[in-house]
Amino acid sequence: MAKVKFLFKLKHYIYSGLREIFVYHHNSLEFRAKMFALIIAANENPQECEYILVHKAGMLIYKDEERVDLLVLTTKEYVQKVHQSNGLNIDGLVEDIQKELKQLPRYAQKIDIDLLHPIVECCIDEDTSSYQLRMLEFLQKIKEDYSEENG
Numbered sequence: 001m002a003k004v005k006f007l008f009k010l011k012h013y014i015y016s017g018l019r020e021i022f023v024y025h026h027n028s029l030e031f032r033a034k035m036f037a038l039i040i041a042a043n044e045n046p047q048e049c050e051y052i053l054v055h056k057a058g059m060l061i062y063k064d065e066e067r068v069d070l071l072v073l074t075t076k077e078y079v080q081k082v083h084q085s086n087g088l089n090i091d092g093l094v095e096d097i098q099k100e101l102k103q104l105p106r107y108a109q110k111i112d113i114d115l116l117h118p119i120v121e122c123c124i125d126e127d128t129s130s131y132q133l134r135m136l137e138f139l140q141k142i143k144e145d146y147s148e149e150n151g
Contacts, residue, residue: 029074031097032061033075033077034093036054039119039132042135043125043128047122051072055071108142108143111142113143
């Protein structure tokens, strides 16, 4: 079991460090990971439920287990950075998402509220769920704004 964990961590380390080289369309994957992380990081104590839903959503998007695993790992990285105050916070994620949409407005198509919304149901705290719902409304609004500009 320890060997499997070590190999998983090694693979994760290599993917994290060299994502730009190894991952086709890594920017697109990171954009999606930031959206998932935005919703998940609003919950101070996310559980496995959230990441199971990211995995399910990833399978609907990519239909490729390795790419989905990378989406989950990248999402976890962003959530961890926010929770550990490691140079990123929720406002920073929002700014990153907005900046990327300004640079690549076609990314608005990647905002899928139907895939993000189930994450809210993992949280049992009403205040946190309400905060997550406001974030979903924000994402829906910027999706509409950028879709209108390009439509």
